[in-house]
Amino acid sequence: MFLGQTVESREPDLRIPLLEAERWWGGAVDDAAHQPYGDQDFSRDLAQVHPSEDGAGAPSNQAAPILVSTRGRSVSSDRPFRFAFTPEELKVWGENLRFVGERPASPDASTLSGQTLAAAFMDLAENVWTPSGAPDRALFTGPQYNTWIEMPLHPTQEKVLDYVRNMLDCGMPPGVVMIDDLWARDYGSWQFDLAAFPDPAAMVRTLHEWGCAVMLWVVPFVSPDSFEFRELEKAGYLLKDEHGQTALRRWWNGISACLDLSNECALKWLKEQLDELRRSYGIDGFKFDAGDVRDYRDTDQTNGLSPVEMCEAWGKFGTNYPLNEYRACWKMAGAPLAQRLQDKPPTWDERGIGALIPEMLTQAMIGCAYVSPDMIGGGEIVAMTAAGGIDQELFVRYAQIAALSPMMQFSVSPARVLDEPAFDALQKALNLRERYLPYLMELVEHCATDGTPIMRPMSYHDDSLEAAQCRDQFMLGEDLVIAPVLTAGATSRKVYLPAGKWEENETQQVFEGGQFVEIPVVLDTLPIFESVKE
Incomplete structure (x- = not known):
């Protein structure tokens, strides 16, 4: 089971000094509360699951052996790996590790000028996985x-x-x-x-x-003792445990066999x-x-x-x-x-x-x-x-x-x-x-x-520390900043805007980017800012 902040004692296979204002995304969606990584200690073994009160482990969301940086660097593999962040470095233990990016002698971010989260992500989309279409469009429309x-x-x-x-x-x-x-x-x-x-x-x-x-x-x-259970067990289609017996596993609706x-x-x-x-x-x-x-x-x-x-x-x-x-x-x-x-x-x-x-x-x-x-x-x-x-x-x-x-x-x-x-x-x-x-x-x-993402962190199009630390708003493509209200009883919303000019959807007021702005909100306000093309 995943036990929080523990890391195996052997030397890491990758040791990557963090750059100034660098933040990282990836790994497991279950750990999003700690992301972007890079400003605190955090460790994770992607082969393991979070513990739960019943001892079976917690249900999970999506996960992948991928870490991607706001300074244009990435770590990936075809196997799960273990990683640990401190504010100074990233350590990774694993097999078939692929690291992309420079390792400058100094953590000064200027030594990697021009390297971006977008560039690192698109390298992964081109070289690590293959975009293979979208699900049925009815799910969106x-x-x-x-x-x-x-x-x-x-x-x-x-x-x-x-x-x-x-x-x-x-x-x-x-x-x-x-x-x-x-x-x-x-x-x-x-x-x-x-x-x-x-x-x-x-x-x-x-x-x-x-x-x-x-x-x-x-x-x-598969429900135990059902007709299907007996037929599938006879056919050898059910998961077997280490002893060769049909495995029964507890889940949120009881105890069942598992299709192999x-x-x-x-x-x-x-x-x-x-x-x-x-x-x-x-x-x-x-x-x-x-x-x-x-x-x-x-x-x-x-x-x-x-x-x-x-x-x-x-x-x-x-x-x-x-x-x-x-x-x-x-x-x-x-x-x-x-x-x-x-x-x-x-x-x-x-x-x-x-x-x-x-x-x-x-x-x-x-x-x-x-x-x-x-x-x-x-x-x-x-x-x-x-x-x-x-x-x-x-x-x-x-x-x-x-x-x-x-x-x-x-x-x-x-x-x-x-x-x-x-x-x-x-x-x-x-x-x-x-x-x-x-x-x-x-x-x-x-x-x-x-593979270009639909939703994007603010740092996908803005390399500032302010953008890198934004986790309560997002960009839809490169032309919309979406900043939903997340606080009960709110009367205003503070929003970070990337460089350029941005028009607020409701009032049509135009704001200069590269700064935080604050707008009034009521119950039906969904703050949306559209990029103003020069």
């Missing part, structure tokens, strides 16, 4: 509607149709509908529970007529099940949950695959389906996968809304560009239930972040929980997304071709 919070563990055909109809009737645009956990009879039985969904084909036809694509939730788990993702026949079986859902009912795609590194052991019998490679195999499987979503991935930079953040609680701190921008920027800097900031208002079901109600201001601010993120996903029905002023503020955010959607889709197409 309309909202995503996930049933999880409104009907956790008990979706039915009637509830799904009512949920979507209510969304559309209150003025929300059509989008992608994700039917979440327990639409099937058992885990591993990827067939509709006909007691809850008596006519799945009719349901899908109706949703299609309403302009909505349909996705189903899938995990690589290192077995090509097992993957072929799963693809047949999912393809049959598409043929029989018109299902458009799938939400691939779980597949976390914590679900596997180094001692498992996996045809030589390590735990991170089993997670990677789960991600690769999803490339069979253009309409997809993942939460846990290893080393899938450049892949055409929609990548969601880990479930968030409905809080204002760095576990909740404060985590969204740093985590999405970390996703972007490890090559996972097609990101979603979880379900608007929060998707962590225990915390959402315990909250006992919706903080309307938090919901609106969350929606404003999502509105100018690559993807926007709802679960809680806005019309059910928002009063008129809050709902009007939400509609304004949706209108802003519609206004900038052509620009966003241009960025998606560029990313699909050459």
Whole structure:
């Protein structure tokens, strides 16, 4: 297990003195609270997982053996590595390490003039991974509607149709509908529970007529003692532990067997099940949950695959389906996968809304560009239930972040929980997304071709220390600065603007860049600054 600040005692394979004002992004999205690295002590072993109270390890987000610097340097590998930062240096232990950048005798940043985060990132996109397209464009062009919070563990055909109809009737645009956990009879039985969904084909036809694509939730788990368990165990398609016995693993819904993702026949079986859902009912795609590194052991019998490679195999499987979503991935930079953040609680701190921008920027800097900031208002079901109600201001601010993120996903029905002023503020955010959607889709197409990130840290286009330390705002392409309000009851927002001239979206006031500016805000304010071309 990952134990925090420990580092193995042998000498590092790379020792890199940090440059003046240099900051680094990358590694694991789980560690975004510490990013950008470079101003404090921090260490991480990318082959391990964070601990959890149950001892199984915490569920994970995206991770990759990639570190990239605001001074045009990078470290990467095809294997997980261990690294440690101090304010003076970066040390790396690992195999097949690739270091790009200069190592000047002095940490004076001027010795690396002209070397940028953008240049280092594009070197990685050209030489370390291969951009291979984007997921289905429907994931960007309309909202995503996930049933999880409104009907956790008990979706039915009637509830799904009512949920979507209510969304559309209150003025929300059509989008992608994700039917979440327990639409099937058992885990591993990827067939509709006909007691809850008596006519799945009719349901899908109706949703299609309403302009909505349909996705189903899938995990690589198999319920013990089910018919599928017995058949898959007999066929040798289930993961075996070090003793050659079928491995049973605890996850958030109990204890299950695991499909052996290192077995090509097992993957072929799963693809047949999912393809049959598409043929029989018109299902458009799938939400691939779980597949976390914590679900596997180094001692498992996996045809030589390590735990991170089993997670990677789960991600690769999803490339069979253009309409997809993942939460846990290893080393899938450049892949055409929609990548969601880990479930968030409905809080204002760095576990909740404060985590969204740093985590999405970390996703972007490890090559996972097609990101979603979880379900608007929060998707962590225990915390959402315990909250006992919706903080309307938090919901609106969350929606404003999502509105100018690559993807926007709802679960809680806005019309059910928002009063008129809050709902009007939400509609304004949706209108802003519609206004900038052509620009966003241009960025998606560029990313699909050459890997250029959609969301970018401020330091991607500005080499100042002020930009390097910004983690509560972002750039959408090179022409928009997005600075959502992240504080409860805020009446103003301080924003850093890169060099040049920038026009504030609402007032059309033009500001000189290279400085912080402060603007007044109310509930419906989403600060957006557009580059003014000379």
